[in-house]
Amino acid sequence: MRRVRFHAYGGPEVLRVEEAEPPVAGPGELLVRTEAIGVTLPCVRRTHGDGNGGGDPLPAVPGGEIAGTVVAVGPEVTGFAVGDRVTSLTFKGSYAELALAPAFLADRIPDDASAVEAVALVRSGQVALAALSTAAPRDGESVLITGAASATGHLAVQLAKLQGVPRVVAAVSSAAKAEFLYGLGADEVVTYDQDSWGEPADIVLDGVGGELLPRALAAVTEGGRLIFFNSGGGTVPAYELLAGSKTVTGLTMRRFTTVHRERYEQHRAQLWELAGAGRLRVAIHAELPLEEAAKAHEIIEARANLGKVVLRP
Numbered sequence: 001m002r003r004v005r006f007h008a009y010g011g012p013e014v015l016r017v018e019e020a021e022p023p024v025a026g027p028g029e030l031l032v033r034t035e036a037i038g039v040t041l042p043c044v045r046r047t048h049g050d051g052n053g054g055g056d057p058l059p060a061v062p063g064g065e066i067a068g069t070v071v072a073v074g075p076e077v078t079g080f081a082v083g084d085r086v087t088s089l090t091f092k093g094s095y096a097e098l099a100l101a102p103a104f105l106a107d108r109i110p111d112d113a114s115a116v117e118a119v120a121l122v123r124s125g126q127v128a129l130a131a132l133s134t135a136a137p138r139d140g141e142s143v144l145i146t147g148a149a150s151a152t153g154h155l156a157v158q159l160a161k162l163q164g165v166p167r168v169v170a171a172v173s174s175a176a177k178a179e180f181l182y183g184l185g186a187d188e189v190v191t192y193d194q195d196s197w198g199e200p201a202d203i204v205l206d207g208v209g210g211e212l213l214p215r216a217l218a219a220v221t222e223g224g225r226l227i228f229f230n231s232g233g234g235t236v237p238a239y240e241l242l243a244g245s246k247t248v249t250g251l252t253m254r255r256f257t258t259v260h261r262e263r264y265e266q267h268r269a270q271l272w273e274l275a276g277a278g279r280l281r282v283a284i285h286a287e288l289p290l291e292e293a294a295k296a297h298e299i300i301e302a303r304a305n306l307g308k309v310v311l312r313p
């Protein structure tokens, strides 16, 4: 099978297409013939050797989400069979024609949905819903979302509106993304370099972090909360928490999927229902062949994507 690996940390140029033996499904795992592979900011960061507390041991295969068809079922797996069409977070390198997925995170793809739609909807939608449900907006509360045009952000904007949030502020690096975001229902669009991001918000969903974190925290109203779900790191100015009675809550899907199992299940049902009814729109920015993984990373590094970037093996 073909797969993409990197042997040294660096930019898109370190990604190489190689031939490899297919992996073997271990206990609790599915072996999936991939039809769509999600490209994400964490994948890009990990290729550089940063993000989530350090670099992967080299050589490494990037990737963390797939959709495709089950070709083998590992021991102790129940509820799935060869031939099932599934999508899943993988938490393991998945830029490959065959990839392993933990069965407990796998989700059947409805007959009328494509693999591309599935991979774009389920993982990013899960992150968006996990962030929103962690923040738990109360009636009338406003939400500001950084990285709002990303795969996760563009779904979070729509899901916040669908949950009845009266004021959703989309924050992005470029004004060129404004039309896209207004089209998804954002009430306001601000760019990071603006002196003011408008009225502070009750809730900030921070999908960027790093140098933007102090600014994102400053955009939280007194007594408000920030959900930190990005892989950008950063330092929380603690005095601001005290002075503004603000709360910062960290969120990882790795923990959310295990500790909040029921909510995870509810969220995936909700995502398919909303998408099926045409109420939630998945924007696909680019579909590229696996061989062009480097080009896919270039798009993310240029911060140019409006929605999801997907690889097709």
Ligand SMILES: NC(=O)c1ccc[n+]([C@@H]2O[C@H](COP(=O)([O-])OP(=O)(O)OC[C@H]3O[C@@H](n4cnc5c(N)ncnc54)[C@H](OP(=O)(O)O)[C@@H]3O)[C@@H](O)[C@H]2O)c1
Binding pocket: 039, 040, 041, 042, 124, 127, 146, 147, 148, 149, 150, 151, 152, 153, 171, 172, 173, 174, 207, 208, 229, 230, 231, 232, 251, 252, 253, 254, 300, 301, 302, 303, 304, 305, 307, 308, 309
């Ligand atoms: N907590 C979790 O378990 C979890 C799981 C999945 C994803 N996430 C986080 O969710 C966020 C969005 O991820 P995604 O995969 O949905 O994003 P994506 O579709 O890959 O989009 C990337 C976007 O992020 C923004 N960005 C911010 N800093 C960037 C940087 N240094 N380099 C490139 N782009 C940067 C850019 O938009 P702007 O230029 O407009 O900011 C860019 O267009 C990420 O921070 C990711 O770590 C968290």
